[in-house]
Amino acid sequence: MANIIIVLILVALVGYGIYSYVHHLTHGGGCCGERDAAAKKVKVEDHNKAHYPHTLVMGVDGMTCQNCQRHVENALNVMPGTWAAVDLAAQNVTILTKDEADEDAIRQAIRDAGYLPLRTTSKV
Structure with missing residues (x-):
């Protein structure tokens, strides 16, 4: 019985790890939306x-x-x-x-x- 509980806990941890990894890849993570499209650069009108x-x-x-x-x-x-x-x-x-x-x-x-x-x- 104890073995079944340990196996279920390990399966849950592995499942959560896979979910977190996939979520990080698809929704980004890390610094300020680095996986998002880069913000368009605002250019000044007067370049002098x-x-x-x-x-x-x-x-x-x-x-x-x-x-x-x-x-x-x-x-x-x-x-x-x-x-x-x-x-x-x-x-x-x-x-x-x-x-x-x-x-x-x-x-x-x-x-x-x-x-x-x-x-x-x-x-x-």
Whole structure:
């Protein structure tokens, strides 16, 4: 009788393991939807960097992949007069703005994208 119970428990564990593996393959897992289609990159309308005299470099926590990079850049590039570029290795974002940067709005946009804005490392 004990052997039957042990076999049933093992069958249930193997079944759950197979289900979890298949679910991970079909529905994704890991970082920020890496198995989902990549978000379309939001491009700024004005590509002339001379039109962006203000620069702000801010740390961002929680970015681990290129999808994270694109999410943060998109969240900032939709803001008027803003051009953002993420440095994933340095865990920061460089934000070029046409007018004086509104740090509170930038921090909120990063939070809304699902990441944690850290200290501002430089402001020019």
